[in-house]
Amino acid sequence: MSEYLTKEEERQWRSSLERITLEEYALRLGKKINTNKETHDLADAVLNNFDKVASAKEESLEIVPILINPVIIKEEKPIVEIVKTTEIVEISEKKPGLNVSVEFKKALTDREQSVFDYFAQNKGKTVFAKDLASLLDLPRDYVYKYIKNLRSKLVIDVLENSEKGGYKLNV
Secondary structure, eight states: OOSBOOHHHHHHHHHOSSOOOHHHHHHHHTOBOOOOOOOOOHHHHHHHHHHHHHHHHHHHSOOOOOOOOOOOOOOOOOEEEEEEOSSOEEEEEEOSSOOSOEEESSOOOHHHHHHHHHHHHTTTSOBOHHHHHHHHTSOHHHHHHHHHHHHHHBSSOOEEEOTTSSEEEOO
């Protein structure tokens, strides 16, 4: 018997008429929820194996503590103006590097906004999925959803595929 919920047990929870969370359902069965998301991205699989090998090497090495002076960086939030028209919501980003207004069909979610901000900071440069994955703290497989949603919400498609194999914001 597994200590984690199986997919069949999760299906039973979804189909039940009882309104309880998955955590409560797992507690009733005396099991845990498996929080490790399985990814099929080749780069993530290679990096995970590399991390396992690196951690095994680190265990055999002597660790010497290094004192680092903490530096507090003040992060400026973007100024966002929302103007409602008949059907389109217009959002104008005012940043030092981005002087052009970008229009969206719908308002962005927090993660989509952070992805767009990252593209705006790297305007004209190639941004790779691994960079966005580290920004969102997600496996690479899940990053493409936010890029797709961002493209669908843009009025004019200024997010282009780069020849180097990434994405580029051309404004």
